[in-house]
Amino acid sequence: MVSALESYWRRWRGSTAVDSRIRKTLVDTLYARPSSLIIGACNGVATSSVGAYVTQDRTLTLLTAVLLLVAVFRIALGLALPKMKFVAPRRMEVVYEIGAFAFSGLTGIIAAYAILMDFGTAIQLMLLANAAVYGVGIAARNAGRPVIAIGQLCLSLLPVVAACVYVGSLPLLMTALGLLLCIPAMVSIIKDVFDVLKRSITAAETSRRLADKMEKLARTDIVTGLLNRAGLNHHLTAALMDIANDRKLALVWVDLDRFKFVNDTLGHQVGDKVLANVARRLREEAPGTATIARFGGDEFIVAFEADRRDEVEKMAVKLLDALTRPYRFRGERIEIGASMGIAMLPDDASDLEPLLQAADLALYHAKVNGRNQMSFYHPSMNRDLVRRREIEAELRQAVQRDELSIFFQPIVDLETGRIRCFEALVRWFHPEKGEMRPDEFIPVAEETGAIVTLGNWILAQAAQIAAHWPEHVTLAVNLSPLQIRTPGAALGILAALKEAGLDPHRLELEITESVLVDHDQTTEAFIAELSQAGVRFALDDFGTGYSSLAYLHKYPFGKIKVDRSFVSGSHVGKKSEAIIRAVSEMGSTLEMEIVAEGIETIEQVRTVREAGCTLGQGYYFSRAVPDYLATMLLAREQQTTDQDQRVAS
Structure with a gap:
């Protein structure tokens, strides 16, 4: 039996060290329900006090006084320690263990002393019963910590067993035998209670860990390991x-x-x-x-x-x-x-x-x-956002309300001065706010996706107007990246040209470098399909973005538009002229036309022409004008040409 107890002792000691959280839960069971601890302590002290009072024995009185001190110590610590969160579970267990072993040992010694001193059957029975009941009861209560439970059981009963055997009367020997047999029986019960308790706590801990893991997974991004x-x-x-x-x-x-x-x-x-x-x-x-x-x-x-x-x-x-x-x-x-x-x-x-x-x-x-x-x-960003939302809402209704108009800015041959192309530009005349600047509503249209509807409308309207121009005058229309990526965009453009009666060769689609930077198979297919139908492409705002010669090699551009920042403005100088010259030479080699944007003075005309640009666009030639004025410009140009021919003849 002793070897079995030692085996249990070692196993329980080892098992409680496996998981500190489980150990803490088991230690907490010692301090749970302090009322039972107080009742047991009070009953033990009261029983011993009655024995000391009846017998008037000094030794018993002294033992009772020590028992009282231990009881007060245990009750005080039992109420205070659970509130001290900084105290480690192992320390709480040791403190409880010392008090428990001292109280149980004193209880057993007092009962044994009464038997040895033969104080009388009533006193002996009272103190023996107190020791036996306390030992059995506390063993069940503290089964969560088997070492303490078995230790208290043995300290309460073994001194009584020893005293009974020492006196040697047959009734006391039978009492000793019964108490001895009680120990392994209670050890078995303690083991069973502990196993059930530990399994329950382990299952609960496993469930908690699983819940914590699931909660962590639910709050973690799988790809990066960061929080989601x-x-x-x-x-x-x-x-x-x-x-x-x-x-x-x-x-x-x-x-x-x-x-x-x-x-x-x-x-x-x-x-x-x-x-x-x-x-x-x-x-x-x-x-x-x-x-x-x-x-x-x-x-x-x-x-x-x-x-x-x-x-x-x-x-x-x-x-x-x-x-x-x-x-x-x-x-x-x-x-x-x-x-x-x-x-x-x-x-x-x-x-x-x-x-x-x-x-x-x-x-x-x-x-x-x-x-x-x-x-x-x-805070001003809130006002800007409100303004943009207003523009977004009103822009979607502007087409239906006929508030939008197409204006045309000529692109002129720098050698002959004749109009070679008109670029279609949208203008918005709000009935209450007046003319809305393109740089105010175009970005909003881009961000909200309204540019697709707006861009399709511009192309369709401009194509119908351009169909009435002379054959040698082409139409240039800017395309948004969103328009290009829209399913069926190429077919939609060809359908608009067919409906307007405009030859695809007379349409030039201007796209910026940003479209090519973010290009995909949709962009390539779009350009290939329209190029095959005869539509021309121009690279707009060249030099302001991720300029790459690979774009010019890969895509069928027939025209490069040099951004106005190289032509006019405070930063224009020898460097910008050198850049224009280099781009023009490259364009000449690749058989591309070079358009200089933003021309405002005759000096700038001479500069870009000498640098090799073939076409020019800007306020020097004309601002963007309504369709009827564009027609008048073409008519006046034709009259001038006719007069020159008559003079020459």
């Missing part, structure tokens, strides 16, 4: 509660530039690796206590505490520099930028939701102003 949107809300809510009154919470909303192009051209696996590397760089550069999350798609959020705005700006610049460094995968050099919107609490908002809205609005302005920029929130 749910995790971000949880962490930011906690951060708002913990932030000091004199500190600020900065929220940086990051949107990757050109990530869709990477995903479409190199595949989603490479796209996921780019996102994972973006997450790694954000972790490396952001403050150690920052909350970093993938908000969705190619958007990330970095939130951190700061004292001043300039600290936030320095950190944002650091993050922006890190994200714009090239990435390399499978030998591919990938370059993406990032736009950032920044808002701060309490400067820009008083709570989480308005703070997110402010950062989102700042991000919107950063993207509108161009790529690879950051923007701090400002």
Whole structure:
């Protein structure tokens, strides 16, 4: 039996060390229900006090006094320790163990002393019964910690067993035998109770861990390992509660530039690796206590505490520099930028939701102003947003209300001075607000998708007007990237030309370099289909974007339009003239026509003509005019030509 107890002892000691959380739960069972501890202590002290009072024995009185001190000590610690969260479970167990063993040992010794001193049957029975009942009862109560339960059982009963055997009377020997047999029986019960209790706690702990794991997974982005949107809300809510009154919470909303192009051209696996590397760089550069999350798609959020705005700006610049460094995968050099919107609490908002809205609005302005920029929130952004929403709503109705008109600006042959082409430009005359500037409503149309409907309408209207011009005059129309990517866009353009009766060879579609930077198979198919039908293409605003000779080699451009910034303005000089000359020489070699935009003076006409440009466009020749004035310009030009021919003849 002793070896079995030692085996149980070692196993229980070892098993409780397996998991500290399970151990803490089991230790907590010792301090649970302090009322039972108080009742047991009071009953033991009262029973011993009655024995001491009846017998008037000094030794018994002294033992009772010590028992009282131990009981007070146990009750005080039993009520105080559970409230002390900083006390380790192991220390709480040791303290309980000392008090429990002392009280149980004293209870057994007092009962044994009564038997040895032969105080009388009543006193002996009372004290023996107290020791036996306490030992059995406390064993069941403390089964969560078997070492303590078995120790208390033995300390309560074994002194009584020893005293009974020492006296040696047959009744006491039978009592000793019964108490001895009680010990293994109670050990078996303790074991069973402990096993059931531990299995229940282990199952509950496993369920809790699984729930924690599921909760963590639910708050974690699989691709990057960062927090997802749910995790971000949880962490930011906690951060708002913990932030000091004199500190600020900065929220940086990051949107990757050109990530869709990477995903479409190199595949989603490479796209996921780019996102994972973006997450790694954000972790490396952001403050150690920052909350970093993938908000969705190619958007990330970095939130951190700061004292001043300039600290936030320095950190944002650091993050922006890190994200714009090239990435390399499978030998591919990938370059993406990032736009950032920044808002701060309490400067820009008083709570989480308005703070997110402010950062989102700042991000919107950063993207509108161009790529690879950051923007701090400002209250005026709200007014701009309201203004844009008004324009968006009114623009959708402008076509039906006949508020839009097509104006035409001539493109002139620099050698002959004759009109070779008209560029179609939209004008919006609002009945209440007057003329709306194109740079005010075109970006809104681009952002909202209304540019598709607007662009199709412009092309259809302009084609019907151009069909009445002389055959040698072509029509130039700007195309938005959204129009090109719209399913069936090429067929729609050809249908509009057919309906207007305009030969496809007389249509020039102007596209910017940004379309080609973000190109995909849809763009290539669009250009190929229209080129095959005879439609011409011009590269617009050349020199302002990601200018690449590869575009000129790959796509069937017949015309290059040099941006007005190289022709007119404060920065025009020898360098800009050299650039125009180089582009013109290249165009001549490739058999392309070069259009100089923004010509305002006769000096600029001479400069661009000497540099090799073949065509010119700008206020020097004419502003954009209504269709009837465009017809008058052509008619006047024809009259001049006819007069020159008559004079020559």
